[in-house]
Amino acid sequence: MSVKTVSGHGGDAVVQFSVFTPNRVGRLHEVVKLLASREVHVLALTVLDTTDSSILRLVVDDPERAHDLLQEHTFAFTESHLVAVEMSSPQELVRLMSALLSAELNIHYLYSFIPSPGGKSILGLSMDDNELAEQVLKRHQFVLLKQSDISR
Numbered sequence: 001m002s003v004k005t006v007s008g009h010g011g012d013a014v015v016q017f018s019v020f021t022p023n024r025v026g027r028l029h030e031v032v033k034l035l036a037s038r039e040v041h042v043l044a045l046t047v048l049d050t051t052d053s054s055i056l057r058l059v060v061d062d063p064e065r066a067h068d069l070l071q072e073h074t075f076a077f078t079e080s081h082l083v084a085v086e087m088s089s090p091q092e093l094v095r096l097m098s099a100l101l102s103a104e105l106n107i108h109y110l111y112s113f114i115p116s117p118g119g120k121s122i123l124g125l126s127m128d129d130n131e132l133a134e135q136v137l138k139r140h141q142f143v144l145l146k147q148s149d150i151s152r
Contacts, residue, residue, distance in 0.1 A: 012146040013081040014124065015063040019056040020076040023049050031056055034073060040066045043150055044113040044124050059084075059113065059124060061151045082124040083133050084113075084150065086143040096123070099140040105133050113150075122150070 021027045032042055044059040059082065060066045070077050085096060100107065106128040113122035122145060127133040134144055 012148050013130075014059060014084040014145065014147050014150065016080050016082045016124065016126070017056075017058050017060070017063075017066060017070065018078045018080065019058070019070065020078075021054050021056065023052055023054045027054065028056060031058075031070075031075070034069055035060060035066055038065055038069055040069065041152075042114070043116075044111060044122070046109070046111040057109075057111070059150070063147065063151075080126070081130055083127055083130050083137070084145040085123050085125065085137060086145055087121040087123055092142075095140065096137070096142065099136055099142070100127075100133060103132065103136040105129060105136065116150070 019031055021031070028047065035042060039062075041061045042058050043061055046057045048055045048057070063079070067079065087093065087096070108126040108128070110123055110125045113124060116122060125133065137144060
């Protein structure tokens with residue numbers, strides 16, 4: 001069963017899947033293996049676990065196919081948008097945090113992508129207000145990525 005939580009964001013935003021699953025040995029492997037079996041590549045991943053359950057947050061290169069696979073295999077999941085920012089050096093992290101702080105934007109969570117073929121790092125951020133965050137980061141000369149930038 002999927003529940004769409006995507007709201008009012010411009011087209012081609014980076015899609016994040018949050019897969020809700022029991023906290024069992026091998027469950028992450030099942031999800032990753034399922035996606036890989038249909039050539040859907042995981043580009044970013046973070047896991048939030050508790051004693052009984054886990055949330056697997058992931059970004060893939062083919063969100064439509066991932067959606068269909070997760071639904072077909074009855075995984076409980078939601079979809080949301082992330083702000084994806086290209087980082088060309090570690091020093092940019094302070095500048096990024098300063099830009100968001102100056103706009104009083106709260107970061108719910110962030111995680112990095114698996115290195116891209118171009119060698120630059122990418123951060124995925126879940127924000128209070130993704131649209132405002134994108135405007136602020138563009139003003140501060142950050143490179144923002146869309147789904148088409150990271151998809152095959």
